Amino acid sequence: MAKILMKGNEAIAQAAVSAGCEAFFGYPITPQNELIEYMAKYLAKNNGVFVQAESELAAINMVYGAAGAGARVMTSSSSPGIALKQEGISYCAGAELPVVIVSVSRGGPGLGGILPSQADYNQATRGGGNGDYKVMVLAPNGVQEATELVRKAFELAEKYRNPVMVMADGIIGQMMEPVEINPEPLPPVDRPWAAEGQRGRAQRNVVNSMNLDAYKLEQHNRDLQAKYERMEREDVMYETVQTDDADVLLVAYGTPSRIVKSAIATLREQGIKAGLFRPKTLLPFPSKQLKAAAQGKQFVLVAELSLGQMLVDVKLAIEGTVPVHFYGRTGGVIFEPSEIVDAVKSHRKGD
Amino acid sequence: MSVIFKKTKGLTDTPFTYCPGCTHGIIHRLVAEVLEELNIIDRSVLIASVGCSVMSYEFFNCDAVQAAHGRAPAVATGVKRVRPDSIVFTYQGDGDLASIGTGEIVQAAHRGENITVIFVNNAIYGMTGGQMAPTTLPGQVTTTSPYGRDTHLQGEPIRISEMIATIPGAAFVERVTVVDPLTIRKAKTAIKKAFEVQLRNGGFSMVEVLSSCNIGWGLSPVDSLKFIKDKMVPYYPLGNFKDKGVQS
Ligand SMILES: Cc1ncc(C[n+]2csc(CCOP(=O)(O)OP(=O)(O)O)c2C)c(N)n1
Numbered sequence: 001m002a003k004i005l006m007k008g009n010e011a012i013a014q015a016a017v018s019a020g021c022e023a024f025f026g027y028p029i030t031p032q033n034e035l036i037e038y039m040a041k042y043l044a045k046n047n048g049v050f051v052q053a054e055s056e057l058a059a060i061n062m063v064y065g066a067a068g069a070g071a072r073v074m075t076s077s078s079s080p081g082i083a084l085k086q087e088g089i090s091y092c093a094g095a096e097l098p099v100v101i102v103s104v105s106r107g108g109p110g111l112g113g114i115l116p117s118q119a120d121y122n123q124a125t126r127g128g129g130n131g132d133y134k135v136m137v138l139a140p141n142g143v144q145e146a147t148e149l150v151r152k153a154f155e156l157a158e159k160y161r162n163p164v165m166v167m168a169d170g171i172i173g174q175m176m177e178p179v180e181i182n183p184e185p186l187p188p189v190d191r192p193w194a195a196e197g198q199r200g201r202a203q204r205n206v207v208n209s210m211n212l213d214a215y216k217l218e219q220h221n222r223d224l225q226a227k228y229e230r231m232e233r234e235d236v237m238y239e240t241v242q243t244d245d246a247d248v249l250l251v252a253y254g255t256p257s258r259i260v261k262s263a264i265a266t267l268r269e270q271g272i273k274a275g276l277f278r279p280k281t282l283l284p285f286p287s288k289q290l291k292a293a294a295q296g297k298q299f300v301l302v303a304e305l306s307l308g309q310m311l312v313d314v315k316l317a318i319e320g321t322v323p324v325h326f327y328g329r330t331g332g333v334i335f336e337p338s339e340i341v342d343a344v345k346s347h348r349k350g351d
Numbered sequence: 352m353s354v355i356f357k358k359t360k361g362l363t364d365t366p367f368t369y370c371p372g373c374t375h376g377i378i379h380r381l382v383a384e385v386l387e388e389l390n391i392i393d394r395s396v397l398i399a400s401v402g403c404s405v406m407s408y409e410f411f412n413c414d415a416v417q418a419a420h421g422r423a424p425a426v427a428t429g430v431k432r433v434r435p436d437s438i439v440f441t442y443q444g445d446g447d448l449a450s451i452g453t454g455e456i457v458q459a460a461h462r463g464e465n466i467t468v469i470f471v472n473n474a475i476y477g478m479t480g481g482q483m484a485p486t487t488l489p490g491q492v493t494t495t496s497p498y499g500r501d502t503h504l505q506g507e508p509i510r511i512s513e514m515i516a517t518i519p520g521a522a523f524v525e526r527v528t529v530v531d532p533l534t535i536r537k538a539k540t541a542i543k544k545a546f547e548v549q550l551r552n553g554g555f556s557m558v559e560v561l562s563s564c565n566i567g568w569g570l571s572p573v574d575s576l577k578f579i580k581d582k583m584v585p586y587y588p589l590g591n592f593k594d595k596g597v598q599s
Contacts, residue, residue, distance in 0.1 A: 023433050049432045053425065054458035061422040061455070065429025068416040069396065069437070073429075091419050195414035195430070197394035197437040204363075206408045208399075208417040 003178035008143045008168065011179050012102055013038035015147035016074050019154045020185035021100070023049035023073040025062035029081045030114045031170040032104035036076065056081040060088030060101075067097040068207035070194030072154060072186075076102035078170070079120050080111060083128060089163055090129025093224070094209025098157035098189075101135075101165045102150065104173035107332040115332025116170030118254060121309035124167050125283045132221050134228045136164040137282040138237070139253045143177035149280070151182060156235060158189045160227055167282060169305065171255040171334070228284070236289065237280035242268070243293050246275030248344055249322075251290065251314050252303045253279050256335065260303050263340035274344060282310070287317035299323040299347055303340055306330050323347075361386040365409045372565040372572025375403055375471065377529045379410055381539045382442070382469055385546055386413065395438040396430050398423040400452075402444030403477040411442075421452025424459035427466040438549060440467040445486040446476040449511050456515070460555045463520030467545045468557040470511065473564040474583060481567035485509045488582055493567070508586060512559045516592035522554035524593040528561035528584065530576040541591075553597030561587055 006014070013035045016024075024043055026036040036052070043050040049066070053059035059075050066073040077085060082103045092099050105120040107113040124137045136156055140146035146168050153164040195205045211217040241261060243249060248267075252260040257278045267274040277293050279286050294300050300322050302311045308326050315324050327343035329335045361383025369375045386392045395413040399405060401420035408415035418426040423441035431439040448456050448470050459466065475493055476482040482495040486508050490499040500508075516524040523545050527538035538560060545556035561583050563575035570578055 023429075025429065051428065051432060051462075054454055058422070058425040058428075058455055058458065061419060061425035062429035062432070064418070064422075065398070065416055065426035065431075066433045067429075068426070069430040069434045071433035073433070087419055088422070095417075195396050195416050196434045197396055198414050199393055204412065204414060206415045206417065208408060208415075210405065210417055 003180050005176050006143065006179050007034055007176050008146055008172040008174060009034035009104065010038045011143050011147050011181065012150050012166070012168065013042070015150045015181050016100070017042055017046070017048065018181055018183050018185065019151040020072050021074050021154065022071045023066045025051045025053050025059040025066070025075050027053050027056050027059050027077065027081060029078045031106055031173045032076050032078050032102070035102065035104070035173070056084035057087065060085040063099050064088050064092050064095070064097060067092065067099045068095065068194065069196040070191040074100040074102065076104065078104045079106050079108050079123070082120065082123060086128035089127060089135060090131055090133055091209050092163045093129070093133035093135065094131060095207050096161040097163070097207070098161050099163045100150070100153045100157055101163060102168060103165055104168050104170055106170050107330065113332045114170070116305065116334065117330060117332055118169055118256065118305040119309065119330055120167070121282065121304070121306060124165050133224060134283060136160070136162060136231060136284070137167055138164065139167045139280060139282050140172060141253070141255055141257050141278065143172060143175065144179045146172050147179055147181050151186070154186055160231060162227065167254065169254045232284040235281065236284050236286045238286040238289055239278040239280060240293060241276040241278070243275035243277060246273045247298045248272065248274040249277055249294050249297045249300045250274055250303060250340070250344070251277045251300060251310070253282065253310065256303060256305050259335060259337055260340055262337040263344070266337060266341050267344055272344065272348070285313045285317065287313070290314065290317045291319065291321065294318050294322045297322050298349065299325055301325045301327060301344055301347065303335065303343070304328045305334060359384045359387045361392055361412055362410055363412045367410060368406055369403060370566045372563065372575060373403070374529050374562045377535060378469065378471055378560050378562060379407065381535070381542055383411060385539065385543045388543065389546055389550065391438045391546070391550070394436065395440065398427045398430070398439065398441040400441060400443040400447040402447050404442050404444060404471065405478065407442050421447050421450070422455055423447065423452065424455040424464070424466070424468065428459055428462070428464050431464060431466050438546065440469060440546070442469045443471065444477065445470070445472040445474065445484045449485045449509055457518065460515050460518045460521045460557070463522070463554040465549055465552055465554055467549050469542065470557055470559040471562045472511070472559055472587065473562040473567070475564050475567040477564045477567045481564070488586060510587060512557070512592050515557055520555050521557065521593050522595040522597055523548045523556035525591045526559040526561065526587060526589050528579055528589060530579050548597050551597050553595065
């Protein structure tokens, strides 16, 4: 198949419907509007369900209902909208529903701006919903990988019966790149728990997150934790670039990691051996792998389009074994490769 | 010996958790009887809300999805859109529907969602211990209007059925109560019509049921029914507010 040039938001939407997404519920917000517009256009003509909800709050609850009834379903939004979805995400996690949420993040806090940002790392990985729950978070570094990870998100959501978020920064949403989208729908997955009317089934199905029995609720939470531990064992994803001989380890995710790659090329031209560790799953975070990659390095430099959010996970992973420094821009400002080069040099011993 | 009365198949054998004297139980039975009579138990999905009826998924003998506070109409939309041959109904209190969930109920009606809403208005938040609701009557004492609802500060009670009836997407809206055999019969007729609208893909249908909360109101069960008749009905008149004529 030949590659075609597509805008990230549209490519993500096309990848989702190609993977078999049957229903989409969303609300307009920049910079993800092309995604819901694609869904509106496509799903209406292809036996799918598209609803423009009255709010992100309603959209995620429609997703909760549609997933509860057994459909392969998705929603998307950007920062303030993802904030509104937190209640529903917690309900989806509690009721163990496979749902996919695409977050095309922009600068905050509050209404913030509409330019790309990574300031929603905490929002994605820590969440704002109540309870001991976790959402899997995948972070692509461009349009092609975004299409692959959206597909993967449906697979993982169904494997774990858990919400999976694809964190695409506003750069991915808005830029055009050549892509090749897998046209094969994912195989259908049995959903014997779905509440879609009993229709002769022996048991009644109830999609629910409530349990007033403390011991049973504790057990439910332990079962959820076991699932999160399994994610860490089986589905951590990351990439390393020139880390083996590196003296300095850079850590970045999403499209900014490509800027960091350019900086690494420059640094190497100048005789400074730098390498990149790029988490592709932000949750589960590749902690063990990062710690191993960092061993023996002079220092680690985390670069983010925020003022230091993934930084905390990097420090937790490295457990003080190697010094960790940080460089970030925020509010919609994107760093240049030269800024990363300078940041690395500023921390070099003797430079 | 011939059986002249038995429990409807629309309910499970689980004992209700409602307070003695509360009319949630009667309303449950009416809805369940309608599901049985229309022969739709097997393809119905209840959307349980947050309030005293939060456990209604234990009582209705059909599939169910338990929704967040106020969000039942959005959850119902999700279920109905992906499974249009399912019969989807929400069961919501007045705190749930008329306060935290006004956005969802208005917009579900506005889209003409083909769902049925059973709206149980007891003029109070029962589950959380008797706080003021948007439907609490002027002067009514609750734990958060301890000196009586002051309409200057807390507004006049909201009449949901009248409001929803103005929305083009609403096909059937009726207010009923369950204080005596006659009103109970009328309530059941309205509930049945509402489900028939959905069966005919007629759009959004809602039945508001004026219900008692003897514990929250601090009244005996008998006085509670009198309170509905003497105090609630004058403010919330019974009757049909919208009928596009899509039921048989
Ligand atoms: C987001 C959220 N806010 C508040 C609550 C607490 N809460 C539980 S039930 C309820 C009131 C429900 O009252 P109503 O809908 O009138 O039903 P009733 O209990 O009277 O039947 C409230 C406020 C909650 N569960 N979730």
